[in-house]
Amino acid sequence: MQHGHNVTMLGTGLIGLFYTMTLHGQRGRDRVHCVYSRNAQRAQAFAMKWDVPHATTDMAAAIRHDEVDTVVIGLPNHLHEEAVRLCAEAGKAVLCTKPLARTGEEAKRILDIVETSGIFAGYLEDLVYTPKTLKALESVRRGALGDILWTRSRETHGGPHSDWFWDVERAGGGAIVDLGCHCIEIIRNFIGKDIRPVQVTCWADTLVHPINAEDNAIALIRFDNGAVGQFEVSWSFRGGMDLRDEIVGTEGTIWLNHFLRTGFEMFTSGAGGYVAEKAEQESGWLFPVGDEVNELGYTDMFTDMFNAMDEGRLPMETFYDGYVVNAVIDACYKSAQSLRWEPVELDDWRGREDVVPIQGLNEEIEGLQLVKRERLPDGKIKLILKNIETGEVTQRFVDEKGV
C-alpha cells in the first residue's frame, strides 16, 4: 500500500475547513500535518479541532516543514502567486484552490513557476469532480450525447462570506472571477478541454451590493468547433446556493442539479443550526445536503490529486486549466466593458488546432436534405425537407416505413 501524504494547509477559513473535513472525515491516509494561519489562536484552535500536529503563523515555515510533502493553498486570491513561489522554492507539491489567479497574466506566471521548478501542481476545481459531473462526463465521453452543442452552467448565491472577496484588488473581480471560474471549467470539461475557447460576450453589472465589482453576470463563450458555453453567476440570488448545469448534444441532454432540492427536504421551527453552505435560513422548509464535501466534489478531487501524484501522471485539473479559465475571465471583463465579442487571448494554447465545425444532421431522402422528422398528435409522421440546390423547404407525410 502507498504511504499517505502529509499536507500543509494554508488558511483556516471556509475552504481550509472544507478541505480538512474532506481529508480527515473518513479513514483516509492523507492528513493535514501542519496548518498556517495569520492568527496564532486560530491556528491553534484549528489544529486542536482537527488533530493537526503542527500549527504556525509563519507561512514560509509551514511550506518548508520537513515532514510535509504537499501544500494546499486555501488563501485569498491575491496570495496564491506568493504561496506557489514558496512551494516551488521548497520543492513541495502544490494544490491550489480556484481561481488560480486574478488575471490571465498572473495565472501564466504561476504556471511558469511550477513548470520551471518541476513540482507537482494540481488545480482544485472541485465542481468538475462532483459525483454527478464525473458520471455525466463519462456518458459524454462514451458518446451518449453525440456532439456537445451547448453547455450552460449556473452558480448563484447571496454573496461571499469574507471581506477580501468584495475588494477588487485582492479578489481580482466580483462574481465572475469567484463563481464564473467554476462554470467555465465545467463548460470546458463537457465541450472538450482540447477545443479552444475563441471569443466571449458578457454582460456584467452591480445591481445590489455597494461594491466596485460586478455582483451579477451572464456570458457566452464560443468554442473553435462552434459549440457555445453559457454561464450565469450572481452574488445577489436569494434562497441559498443554486448549482446547476445543462448539457445539450446532437444525441441527448443532461440536466444536473447539485445542491438545492436534490432529494432531502426538512421542516424545522429552527433549533438545528447549520444547514448547508450559503443557506439563507435555519428554519421553515430547508434543503440540507447529505454529505456536503462529497456532493461538492472535494472527495473525488483529492483522490485524483493524490493518485496522480503517486502514479506520476497529471491530475484531471492542472494549473494549465486554471490559466485557460483566467484567460476566459479576462475576455469576459473586456467584453462587459466594450459590449462587444472579445477574443480569448491565450499565448500558450496546448489543445487542438485542426478542429472541424460540428457536422449536425446529415440525412438525405430522395435527393432532399432532412431538416426535421416529427410524429403529430394524430399519429402521422411529417418530414420537413430542404432542396439542396434551390434551398426550397417543403413538407411531406410518410408512413411508419418512411414511404
Ligand SMILES: NC(=O)c1ccc[n+]([C@@H]2O[C@H](COP(=O)([O-])OP(=O)(O)OC[C@H]3O[C@@H](n4cnc5c(N)ncnc54)[C@H](O)[C@@H]3O)[C@@H](O)[C@H]2O)c1
Ligand atoms: N469551492 C471552492 O473550491 C472554494 C470555495 C470557497 C473558497 N474558495 C477559494 O479559497 C480561497 C480562500 O477562500 P475562503 O472562502 O477560505 O476565504 P476565507 O476568508 O474564509 O478564508 C481565508 C483564509 O485566509 C486568511 N487570510 C486572509 N487574508 C490573509 C492575508 N493577507 N495573509 C494571510 N492569510 C490571510 C484568513 O485568515 C483565512 O484563514 C479563495 O481563493 C477562494 O476563491 C474555493
